[in-house]
Amino acid sequence: MHYSEAKEHTPGRLHTLFADPYSAFKNDTDERQLHIRIMLHALLAQPLQQSQVTLRVIHGWENGSFEPHDLKHIDYPLTSLDELHRITNEFSLASQQRLPLPAHDVSLLEAPLANILAHSKTEDSAVNEATRNTPARWPTLPGGLALYTLFKMYHRLVYGEDDNYRCSQCETPNGLCELHEFHIEEGEFALLTPQPQSETVPTILVLHASQLGPIEQLLKKSLLLFSHS
Numbered sequence: 001m002h003y004s005e006a007k008e009h010t011p012g013r014l015h016t017l018f019a020d021p022y023s024a025f026k027n028d029t030d031e032r033q034l035h036i037r038i039m040l041h042a043l044l045a046q047p048l049q050q051s052q053v054t055l056r057v058i059h060g061w062e063n064g065s066f067e068p069h070d071l072k073h074i075d076y077p078l079t080s081l082d083e084l085h086r087i088t089n090e091f092s093l094a095s096q097q098r099l100p101l102p103a104h105d106v107s108l109l110e111a112p113l114a115n116i117l118a119h120s121k122t123e124d125s126a127v128n129e130a131t132r133n134t135p136a137r138w139p140t141l142p143g144g145l146a147l148y149t150l151f152k153m154y155h156r157l158v159y160g161e162d163d164n165y166r167c168s169q170c171e172t173p174n175g176l177c178e179l180h181e182f183h184i185e186e187g188e189f190a191l192l193t194p195q196p197q198s199e200t201v202p203t204i205l206v207l208h209a210s211q212l213g214p215i216e217q218l219l220k221k222s223l224l225l226f227s228h229s
Contacts, residue, residue: 068109
């Protein structure tokens with residue numbers, strides 16, 4: 001297994017701000033709301049001000065499905081909360097009119113997985129097919145652990161998670177990133193932040209389409225407090 005591709009539960013940027021980030025966002029934690037605002041300011045406010053944020057909206061998995069080709073997504077350059085409001089309305093209108101939700105043609109998981117399998121040393125088609133259909137086997141292949149780590153993040157954002165927060169390191173097409181994942185009562189989302197923080201590589205805000213409204217409200221309440229800082 002290629003552990004250098006990804007590591008879960010690693011110290012990250014929030015460990016320099018909080019004594020225990022894993023408990024900072026629990027409902028019974030004192031000053032929880034302040035912790036949320038500090039976290040968003042540290043991880044999202046600056047790249048947003050610098051137009052270095054990509055919003056990734058995922059959808060498609062339903063009723064326990066986790067097939068790679070069924071996970072849909074679309075990326076938007078995110079430059080302001082007004083732009084987030086426009087995107088939220090776009091998805092809301094499509095849902096109300098029962099239209100297909102916006103999505104790119106390229107798959108987040110299917111294309112990278114096909115590339116990994118194509119470059120694996122296994123020529124047995126039955127083994128490759130079993131690996132393709134069993135995400136827990138992906139880490140046995142070069143590049144597979146990073147993809148599996150991202151797969152699990154997308155899965156938790158679709159189907160929920162008991163832990164309020166987790167931090168991982170993961171290789172991505174943009175290089176090594178810190179993966180900050182939040183499952184709090186205000187909404188569920190993840191932030192892929194470049195490491196070290198880059199002026200050219202965007203921070204990626206990932207959320208399920210159902211979370212657009214809640215996250216828009218969370219960011220409005222939190223980021224505007226720092227708009228004049």
